[in-house]
Amino acid sequence: MLSSAALVFSCLVLNGLVLASPVAQSSGSGSSLTVPIRKSVSITSGHNVVDTGHARAQSFRGRAAGQQTSASSTAKRQSVGVKNEAITYIAQVSVGTSKQKFNLLVDSGSSNTWVGANTTNAYVPSSSSVWTDDIVIVEYGSGYFFGYEYYDTLTLSNALVITNQSLGGASFSQGFTTMDGILGIGPIALTDGTILGSTAPVFTVPTVSDNLYTQGKISNEVVGVAFAPTTGASNEPEGALVFGAQDSSRFVGQITYVPKETDYWGINQSISYKGVEIMATSTGVIDTGTTLLYLPTDTFNSYIASTGGVFDEATGLYEITEAQYNALEDLVFNIGGTELPLTPNAQIWPRSLNGNIGGAQGKIYLNAVSTEPVNGLNFINGYVFLERYYTVFDTTNNRVGFAATSFTNATSN
């Protein structure tokens, strides 16, 4: 508790120093604008975690399939509620002149930012709040919210204060029980069709990253996501969102960039296991709102056959024995010609959290599950990947970057 408070405090101090010259920073300088992310662990069932990811994949797929037609016809479906997740990544923000505090899910798979899911912490407009005359509705597959769309001051940290941020104040929401709403760090295209304008035909609303950039708080429109694996220790390393520049203390070596594919933060990658390519280069999504690793059915079947995993009814995941665990090899992601291995330890559910998903102590469950592949959505790299590789969502250059971290080879699971 104390150490995480100290970490938050040191980030705020750092941001305070950066504030003096917010646009003078450069990539690689480490003078980044950091927002701490708290990891929240709850108890659910493994089936719920798997199903939530499937529902999310289903809504991604709906949009990917509809991409050739009008964007706005499919845009409202973005992702799903997260009430059934065992782990969620939460950023605390404050809104308005009253500095009302909200705990928001960090979501790269959607782009509207909104508050008020917790009705006992409903949004209270302050003197900085202006109603836009619009209504906002976002469907998230198995959840949704609607409410009034405001402009208000959104404070992410001392240095990251956005004036006039488009912000939904929920009148009603469903599917969000452990958070106050969402901090949407997806691309602006995903807001298309979410606003019902009464005065003007509004189609998209600028995201938090868009406004940080246009208001000169950051000199490149990028956000880096630093997640850390769950250790089960009381001083868990937590995560961070790094806006505007690269924070070189958060990764090691070079960042590999690949072009962004699809309206989501999508990329192309191939996957090999034990020297055999089990997924040819295809397109899928990098998602801070999905826990597990979703692989196309054929790829998943090859992987399971090689590992010897057996379906476990209690969790909905595949279980392996200790001997099979010892025989695991790296699951190698090839992204833009660079190999990013997921170590054996990174391929298994954190054993300290077995009980949180209905599993038994001492058992070993694989993090991968299968998904029905469609064009544009063949895989989802969820937390299990993001906790091992620093990930950069770069709007300015329309690309996504990855770098190894001190957690890439960690054996915390």
Ligand SMILES: *[C@@H]1O[C@H](CO)[C@@H](O)[C@H](O)[C@H]1NC(C)=O
């Ligand atoms: C907020 O943004 C809206 C839309 O861009 C604009 O009409 C309004 O004047 C802005 N308000 C302030 C205080 O900047």
Ligand SMILES: *[C@@H]1O[C@H](CO)[C@@H](O)[C@H](O)[C@H]1NC(C)=O
């Ligand atoms: C909802 O908000 C109230 C008041 O801030 C807080 O006490 C409660 O813990 C919140 N509930 C959840 C599930 O976050």
Ligand SMILES: *[C@@H]1O[C@H](CO)[C@@H](O)[C@H](O)[C@H]1NC(C)=O
């Ligand atoms: C990514 O893969 C898709 C097919 O899934 C292809 O159309 C596209 O050109 C690829 N992008 C790059 C940069 O190779």
Ligand SMILES: *[C@@H]1O[C@H](CO)[C@@H](O)[C@H](O)[C@H]1NC(C)=O
């Ligand atoms: C992880 O381990 C591999 C194999 O020992 C090594 O090549 C690589 O540099 C390590 N990566 C990091 C980030 O420590």
